[in-house]
Amino acid sequence: MIAMADTKHLYQEVILDHNRKPRNWGLPQEATHRAEGVNPLCGDDIHLALRLADDTVEAIGFEGESCAICKASASMMTAAVKGKSRADAEQLAHEFRNMATGQLDLTQPHHLGRLTVFAGVRDLPTRVKCAILPWHTLQAAFNAVATTSTEAEADPMHAPIGGA
Amino acid sequence: MTAIHTAVIKPSPIALDVERIRRDFPILKLKVNGKPLVFLDNAASSQMPQPVIDRWVRYQTSQHANIHRAVHYLSETATAEYEAARRKAQAFINAREEREVIFTSGTTEGINLVMHGYGRKFIGVGDEIILTTLEHHSNIVPWQMLAEEKGARLRVAPVNDRGELLLDEYRKLFSGRTKFVGFTHVSNALGTINPVREMIAIAHEHGVPVLIDGAQAAPHLKVDVHELDCDFYAFSGHKLCGPTGIGVLYGKARLLEQMQPFKGGGDMILSVTFEKTTYNVIPQKFEAGTPPIAAAITLGAAFDYLAETGMDRIAAQETELLDYATAEVNRLPGVRIIGTAEKKAAVLSFVVDGVHPHDVGTLLNEEGVAIRTGHHCAQPVMQRFKVPATSRASFAFYNTLAEVDALVAAIRKVRRVFGS
Numbered sequence: 001m002i003a004m005a006d007t008k009h010l011y012q013e014v015i016l017d018h019n020r021k022p023r024n025w026g027l028p029q030e031a032t033h034r035a036e037g038v039n040p041l042c043g044d045d046i047h048l049a050l051r052l053a054d055d056t057v058e059a060i061g062f063e064g065e066s067c068a069i070c071k072a073s074a075s076m077m078t079a080a081v082k083g084k085s086r087a088d089a090e091q092l093a094h095e096f097r098n099m100a101t102g103q104l105d106l107t108q109p110h111h112l113g114r115l116t117v118f119a120g121v122r123d124l125p126t127r128v129k130c131a132i133l134p135w136h137t138l139q140a141a142f143n144a145v146a147t148t149s150t151e152a153e154a155d156p157m158h159a160p161i162g163g164a
Numbered sequence: 165m166t167a168i169h170t171a172v173i174k175p176s177p178i179a180l181d182v183e184r185i186r187r188d189f190p191i192l193k194l195k196v197n198g199k200p201l202v203f204l205d206n207a208a209s210s211q212m213p214q215p216v217i218d219r220w221v222r223y224q225t226s227q228h229a230n231i232h233r234a235v236h237y238l239s240e241t242a243t244a245e246y247e248a249a250r251r252k253a254q255a256f257i258n259a260r261e262e263r264e265v266i267f268t269s270g271t272t273e274g275i276n277l278v279m280h281g282y283g284r285k286f287i288g289v290g291d292e293i294i295l296t297t298l299e300h301h302s303n304i305v306p307w308q309m310l311a312e313e314k315g316a317r318l319r320v321a322p323v324n325d326r327g328e329l330l331l332d333e334y335r336k337l338f339s340g341r342t343k344f345v346g347f348t349h350v351s352n353a354l355g356t357i358n359p360v361r362e363m364i365a366i367a368h369e370h371g372v373p374v375l376i377d378g379a380q381a382a383p384h385l386k387v388d389v390h391e392l393d394c395d396f397y398a399f400s401g402h403k404l405c406g407p408t409g410i411g412v413l414y415g416k417a418r419l420l421e422q423m424q425p426f427k428g429g430g431d432m433i434l435s436v437t438f439e440k441t442t443y444n445v446i447p448q449k450f451e452a453g454t455p456p457i458a459a460a461i462t463l464g465a466a467f468d469y470l471a472e473t474g475m476d477r478i479a480a481q482e483t484e485l486l487d488y489a490t491a492e493v494n495r496l497p498g499v500r501i502i503g504t505a506e507k508k509a510a511v512l513s514f515v516v517d518g519v520h521p522h523d524v525g526t527l528l529n530e531e532g533v534a535i536r537t538g539h540h541c542a543q544p545v546m547q548r549f550k551v552p553a554t555s556r557a558s559f560a561f562y563n564t565l566a567e568v569d570a571l572v573a574a575i576r577k578v579r580r581v582f583g584s
Binding site: 010011016019020041042043044065066067068069124126127130 | 538552583
């Protein structure tokens with residue numbers, strides 16, 4: 001028997017729920033930062049926009065076409081970073097990427113909270129990018145990069161997130 | 165060689181004993197996620213039976229040395245076995261001469277060889293190359309590179325909503341500027357079997373040579389390049405129970421002789437000075453450097469295995485699987501089959517309403533069912549059918565109706581999980 005990821009832990013009710021009813025769907029008014037994130041391998045394509053005031057994410061929303069993992073990740077990300085400072089949001093992005101790529105020890109203190117439902121993707125290499133794409137796009141928006149991709153130079157698996 | 169003759173003489177009236185066949189494939193005994201492996205990703209790469217695995221081991225344990233070089237026993241043995249594999253390839257596709265069979269690394273290299281060897285020599289500014297919407301990227305990108313380099317132009321023959329080539333539209337693309345035609349025998353994304361005989365005849369009416377991408381056809385249909393009268397036919401070993409890294413390019417001797425070499429190096433020359441090199445005769449002209457000897461000889465064993473099994477019986481078993489799967493998947497609400505051509509081979513592409521193919525693939529994997537999800541390296545096909553990607557189940561002769569049932573049950577589960 002081959003040991004493989006138990007994806008039952010990936011498609012949990014919370015992820016399915018965020019996929020069915022994504023939070024913060026639609027782009028906010030008077031956005032100060034926007035970016036598009038694409039994964040050309042599977043066709044995931046999301047648009048993200050946010051309004052930063054006093055260095056705080058005052059409003060954030062997204063829309064687009066993607067798989068359930070990407071959509072739920074975007075939905076939970078927007079809920080998690082709304083009201084947070086840019087620095088705190090970037091810290092979350094850093095921890096999320098490390099979790100998804102299996103480089104975060106979840107027994108140590110972290111700030112991910114319910115976002116740990118995505119921990120299972122670390123055992124599914126082809127799906128890691130689906131979960132990371134929204135966070136990669138958030139970093140691109142912060143850094144005023146109009147379009148980012150999961151491939152080539154912008155590949156979040158190689159480049160440090162937001163390092164575009 | 166006896167094996168090939170047996171298969172030709174005996175018209176294989178009896179259906180395949182699939183359970184006996186399955187015992188030849190050790191990998192099919194695997195369990196994945198605690199479930200029996202249901203391997204339905206054969207269009208990407210098929211599995212290897214024990215006699216073929218054994219052939220690789222036998223070569224490596226008792227026959228290996230470099231070929232076409234030394235006078236010692238092992239080199240002569242390896243050379244003889246390598247050239248015997250070429251004759252097995254020749255018999256498999258019914259080429260007239262063994263020098264018309266070139267070993268490549270696979271279909272992609274075969275197409276690139278023709279692009280460089282024929283295209284760069286004979287295609288120039290203002291010339292046109294005809295392809296179809298159904299092409300895999302490997303039969304688009306090389307021609308695009310050539311068109312860009314030479315100032316030539318690509319023309320693309322369209323398909324209807326079932327994924328069938330529109331023969332009249334294809335015919336209309338020909339003109340005095342048409343210099344080359346390339347198309348797939350069987351679509352890797354949809355399974356459509358193209359009317360290749362008619363398509364070749366139309367091209368030849370205009371005096372234009374034809375390359376066929378046979379990657380998805382050679383594992384499933386009896387291919388007869390002599391009867392088809394195609395000018396080039398490329399396919400891969402690993403899709404027909406052989407190893408990766410080896411493929412075959414058939415080309416008519418007359419054309420291969422006119423072509424320029426693709427790669428320069430050892431074995432493809434007769435003599436070399438710093439002033440001038442005289443190229444070797446075909447097929448060696450196109451086999452520079454040490455070839456994948458072990459892979460070629462092992463591929464020869466795969467041809468034997470397929471011939472013994474009988475390509476007609478293989479085709480019959482796969483047709484039964486495809487017909488059954490099509491009927492069962494059609495009964496599922498919220499599931500749509502992409503590619504409904506009248507003539508199809510071994511491929512079932514589908515989309516589940518409201519569920520991205522990658523989610524389908526991950527959930528099917530949980531049930532031990534291996535399929536391919538994505539654009540299948542055929543993005544123009546996805547664009548034509550307005551889907552970003554599909555889920556694709558593809559069959560081999562060692563698959564069973566019970567495995568189709570497992571596929572269908574797993575798709576039902578996807579719909580349950582997503583509440584669609």
